[in-house]
Amino acid sequence: MRIVKISTLIAVSCAFISGATLFWVSQKVQKAERDIARLEKEKNSEEEMMRVLKAEWDYLNRPDRLETLAKEHLDYGAIDSDYILDNASLLPNKSPLYTPHYKHSQINYPKEQKLENIIENLTYEEDKQ
Amino acid sequence: MTSPFIKNRIKIEGEKQEAIERAKDRIFVIGIAFILIYTALVVRAFDLTVMQADFNIQATEYISKGKEETLSHRADIVDRNGVLLATSLKTSSLYADAPEIIDPKNTASKLVKLFPELSYGSILQKLQSNRRFVWIRRNLTPKQHYKVLEIGEPGLKFVEEDRRVYPQGNLAAHFVGYGNIDGKGLAGVERSFNKYLSTSNENLRLTLDIRLQHILRREVLKVMEAFSAKAGTAIMMDVNNGEILAAVSLPDFDPHKPGDAKPEQLFNRVTLGVYELGSTFKIFSTAATLEMGKAELSTKLDTTKPLKRGRYTIKDYHPEDRPLTVPEVFIHSSNIGSALMGERVGTLTLRNFYSDLGLLTPLDFEINEIGTPIIPSPWRDINTLTASYGHGIAVSPMQLVSAVSSITNGGFVVHPNLVLDNDNVKKEKPDIRVISSETAHRMRQLLRLVVTDGTGKNADVKGYDVGGKTGTAEKPGKHGYDKKRLISSFIGVFPMENPKYAVFVMVDEPKPNKKSYGYATGGWVAAPAVANIIKSAAPLLGITPKNDENIAKSLKKYININAKEER
Incomplete structure (x- = not known):
């Protein structure tokens, strides 16, 4: 008894192979989607972190804080208009070189209020009610 | 009994047998196909229930969260150098799903312990x-x-929410503004640009520079403390394109806690407050006089006795016993002299001139807190005389600064602006003129003369060629003007050769102190503050100090230097 025609066999095996391939591809796609979602989440959390760090950076670089720190740790002040020349040749030939000297060899930064604490201390009108 | 199949088999022969063979083949193929399909189903079921069981839940979560998080931030507000003024950070907020709460009493007491500001009962x-x-x-x-x-x-659950954070705190609070807990802007740019900020992904860049903002705030606080003043204001503006580089209104508030601030802290004195600013208005009346040709620099005005018009008398604080030239009237700040100039210009002309300078209508500016100027109504001839020295007319400090900028930049009308136009940083001057370039030059000389020889000596900064005008006005009280309650101001412009920046300082109710020899006038209170601001800001702005000859030199012949010293 002739069991199956060759053509049928080929068709069946084609169907099987394509089915298997499809399954394999779909598995790959799903894995890729999971990867994308994970990366997306990581990216978002990194971006959120960057926002927080940038806010903190600008918070710590407030001009009044920098001014206080500069007064405390540096010997520099605002430049007087007498010290600004528009022509370098006006300088005397043997100008004494300025040697910086540091008052504080080790800088102890003051304990700063963290941005987190600011958020913690926020009050809202609705809380008061 | 024979099987029916056997019976059948016997019958099947010949051509029919072929058909049966084919049917058998088909059954075989269909059988295989079903086996394959069921195998596939089993494999798939195994895959879904066992292999991907975990991932699926997480993946849907990832995907939905990922989509949610993009685009959800309210846009940042930054200064002209990109420093953050307002930003949004994610924080989690706590809510209760009440039916799911197992032990409400215990939970409430624990929550109150965590958040002392909440009350046990309401929780x-x-x-x-x-x-x-x-x-x-x-x-x-x-x-x-x-x-x-x-x-x-x-039953205690969380949602992620945006929280508006202002890293610079009080520094530019009146202009950046603040919002409510749902992120809706209630003041400043947060309010006027609410739609842009909640829909756009791009930062909103302001013309402010926080370094200059800090300098202004520092100096105004210093003056307010030295003279125990009630309030203070300062503005720094680019006279050529109208960009507001810095503007402070003190006392100010913490934009994180606007609910804790008092009304006088929230009040924006720069644009919303209107004040009778006094002698600084002599800049406008003098410019109008020179522009209309109603007087020459050498014209002498009789300031020896109080000026009587109808039932009004105009007096000088420190009357000179001789007629004064126009530059002398300006540098000694004589009310009588200015009133006489205003009279020469005439009511209609002076009023139109003030209107061209934008002093009679509310300011066109990018925030909603804008004050309406108080102008005489009806405007009689006597109002022209008082308006010539800044009485009987109240404008916001920002209006005064932009009007002075329009005079000193060569005579072109400028409008103040707060939002930086990135594509148009080097704006060309607007071509609407209020005064000719000749008059503008004269006014620059006169303003410089006030600082070299007049009431504004305390505003001088070596190398930066400062010009300006003092203003001291009495505040209206219950019974006419109150001599004890002053508004002292100084409008400075520098460098006078080719003006770039205008700096205005106004102090509300300064009390005289020993250092100022008992004075609380603009020349003693606000002028030194302007000098300090210019001293700190000019190097930041990259202006090279020059020691050129004084542009006001040619005017010295019109003033009597032996005349009594006055501030």
Whole structure:
């Protein structure tokens, strides 16, 4: 008894192979989607972190804080208009070189209020009610 | 009994047998196909239930969260150098799903311990309310979030929310503004650009520079302390394109807690407050006089006795016993002289001139807190005389600064602006003129003369060629003007050769002190503050100091230097 025609066999095996391939591809796609979602989440959390760090950076670089720190740790002040020349040749030939000297060899930064604490201390009108 | 199949088999022969063979083949193929399909189903079921069981839940979560998080931030507000003035950070907020709360009493007492500002009763009420969503506390820190999780109550849930943070705090609070807890802007740019900020992804860049902002704030605070003043204001503006580089109104407030601020802290004195600013208005009346050709520099005005018009008398604080030339009237700030000039110009002309300078209508500016100037109504001839020295007319400080900028930049009308136009940083001057370039030059000389020889000597900064005008006005009280309550101001412009920046300082109710020899006038209170501001700001702005000859030199012949010293 002739069991199956060759053509049928080929068709069946084609169907099987394509089915298997499809399954394999779909598995790959799903894995890729999971990867994308994970990366997306990581990216978002990194971006959120960057926002927080940038806010903190600008918070710590407030001009009044920098001014206080500069007064405390540096010997520099605002430049007087007498010290600004528009022509370098006006300088005397043997100008004494300025040697910086540091008052504080080790800088102890003051304990700063963290941005987190600011958020913690926020009050809202609705809380008061 | 024979099997029916056998019976059949016997019958099947010949051509029919072939058909049966074919049917058998088909059954075989279909059988195989079913086996394959069921195998596939089994494999797929195994895959879904066992292999991907975990991932699927997480993946849907990832995907939905990923989509949610993009685009959800309110746009940042930055200064002209990109420093953050306002930004949004994600924080978690706590709500209760009341039906899911297992032990409301215990939970409420634990929550109150965590957040002392909440009351036990109201929390308990919320937890027993049977509502699926009740806010408990919004914008928690990570630490608080963790502690709430420790309570272990399944009905306490979190949502992620945006929290508006102002890293610069009070520094530019009146202009950046603030919002409510849902992120809607209630003041400043936060309010006027609410739609842009909530829909756009791009930063909103302002013309402010926080370094200059800090300098202005520092100096105004210093003056307010030295003279125990009630309030103070300062503005720095680019006279050529109208960009507001810095503007402060003190006392100010913390934009994180606008609910805690008093009304006088929230009040924007720069644009919303209107004040009779006094002698600084002599800049406008003098410019009008020179522009209309109603007087020469050498014209002498009789300032020896009080000026009587109808039932009004105009006096000088420190009358000179001789007629004064126009530059002398200006540098000694004589009210009589200015009133006489205003009279020469005439009511209609002076009024139109003030109108061209934008002093009679509310300012066109990018925030909503704009004050309406108070102008005489009806405007009689006597009002022209008083308006010539800044009385009987009240404008906002920002209006005064832009009008002075229009005079000193060569005579072109400028409008103040707060939002930086990136594509148009080097704007060309607008071509609407209020005065000719000749008059503008004369005015620059006169303003410089005030600082070299007049009431504004305290505003001088070596190398930066400062010009300006003092203003001291009495505040209207219950019975006419109150001599004890002053508004002292100084408008400075530098460098006078080719003006770039205008600096205005106004102090509300300064009390005289020993250092100022008992004076609380603009020349003693505000002028030194302007000098300090210019001293600190000019190097930041990159202006090279020059020691050129004084542009006001040619005017010295019109003033009597032996005349009594006055400030």
